[in-house]
Amino acid sequence: MRGEYKVPGGKLVAAEVEVDDGILSTVRISGDFFAEPDDALENIDRALTGMPEDASVQQMSAVVTAAIGPQAHLIGFDADAVAIAVRRAVGRATSWSDHTFQIIHGAAETPQLQMALDQALTESVADGTRPPTLRIWEWERNAVVIGSFQSYRNEIDHAAAEQFDVTVVRRISGGGAMFIEPGNTITYSLYVPGSLVEGLSFERSYAFLDDWVLGALSELGIAARYVPLNDITSPVGKIGGAAQKRLASRDAEARNKLGGAVLHHVTMAYDIDAGKMTQVLRIGREKLSDKGTASANKRVDPLRSQTGMPRADVIDAFKDHFRGRYRTADGVITESERRRAEQLVTEKFGTGAWLHRVP
Incomplete structure (x- = not known):
């Protein structure tokens, strides 16, 4: 063997x-x-x-x-x-070559449903009802996604969020807040069985699951690199951040075979309004500096400025690189997964109790 x-x-x-x-x-x-x-x-x-x-x-x-x-x-x-x-x-x-990955790139969804879909699709992989999947997100509105353990009031200027029509949601993974503008960010999720990262620490699994996108960025002429724990950066500044969550299967047989599932999601800045971001998020100038700008009047635009490509073309290049690297098939969110996600919005992601779980 x-x-x-x-x-x-x-x-x-x-x-x-x-x-x-x-x-x-x-x-x-x-x-x-x-x-x-x-x-x-x-x-x-x-x-x-x-x-x-x-x-x-x-x-x-x-x-x-x-x-x-x-x-x-x-x-x-x-x-x-x-x-x-x-x-x-x-x-x-298991290794990447042991799997055929579905690629999903669907329509824009509300921030609450996006959070719920992440959990629902991770559950499906954990239960063995879905193969490993790469999902490209489209955003239906402005949003801030805060980490599972962040304080709402410490991270969010509520008045500014209302002024700029920004919806705040909380995800199931840890890490920091992500500022989203439709058309100005690129977000994707990987849903993989635990067997793919078996034996890897959380720290190692970040680098392991980010490796393909570094290759895609390299093909676009960006000298990107992984910076522990969860950043993707380039010589001109931070490009994006990753976060992870591991879920056990609800089925004992699948749990023993697959080892549960891992959600690994990444948001990258294509062309973000840094001035708006710093009003909505309570972040200082020092934190802003690692996002590629020293002034809140500038834009955070590493993917736009370094590639010179439209956002849609960058996404297509990402998908093409992934297809060239692994066995893939086009996929969709199933009806049962969407029903599960809608249930999670009602019971969890759309509730004040979840959003303010850390006040």
């Missing part, structure tokens, strides 16, 4: 594994990485041989770290990457 793991920004690690009676009887690690001293790779293979087939990433990583010792240097990969490759080889984790 063979498994591979490409370290975001690093090298490819491959694991060839044989299993006898639940034990790793043969393990051979290879890849285009660098390792010193020369016998480090043999020590890794030897250390993993004899481990239980169902050993966790943490257990295997600890064994690898102990086997190579503190003087060894792993360049372009690490012990976790080795463990993830082994887990994929024995079918305990």
Whole structure:
């Protein structure tokens, strides 16, 4: 059995594994990485041989770290990457190539329904009723999306929000507030089974799930990079921010097979009115500076200015890059998913109790 793991920004690690009676009887690690001293790779293979087939990433990583010792240097990969490759080889984790991803790019939706659709589609993936999916959002109105744990009154100037007709909603993931103007932002969500990020910490999974869009931006001539924990940036400033939420399946069989599901969503600035943003959001000049502008009178426009392309063409380039990289099929939101989302709007995302859960 063979498994591979490409370290975001690093090298490819491959694991060839044989299993006898639940034990790793043969393990051979290879890849285009660098390792010193020369016998480090043999020590890794030897250390993993004899481990239980169902050993966790943490257990295997600890064994690898102990086997190579503190003087060894792993360049372009690490012990976790080795463990993830082994887990994929024995079918305990999946890779991008194991899935066919649906791509959904539908009509504009209200902010409340967008929040609800994120939860509904993540639930569907967790339950095994939907394949992994990339969804491109369209916004029906101006909005601010605050993180699950942010204080409404600390983040939002309520009078300014009303003045500029901005609807404030709260999402299920953590992180900071996002200022939205229809036509001036690009928002997408990835809904993937937990098996795709199995063994990855939250921090590693951000880089892993953002890797494809960095490739898409590179093709557009933007030297974008991932900045921990959740930012995508370029030499002229921040482009966008990501957030994640992991949900368990409501079905025990699917939960054991898929490991639940991960919601990974990103909002990027195409051409935002920074003056309006700083009136609605209670953010200081220092925070604004990492969004590519030193003055509230300027616009935050990294995607427009760096590509010179209309927003629709940038989105099409993103989708084309994703299609060229993975197996895909066009998809739609199902009737049952929309009913579930509408229920969530009524019971959760459209309520004052949810919006002001942190006053």
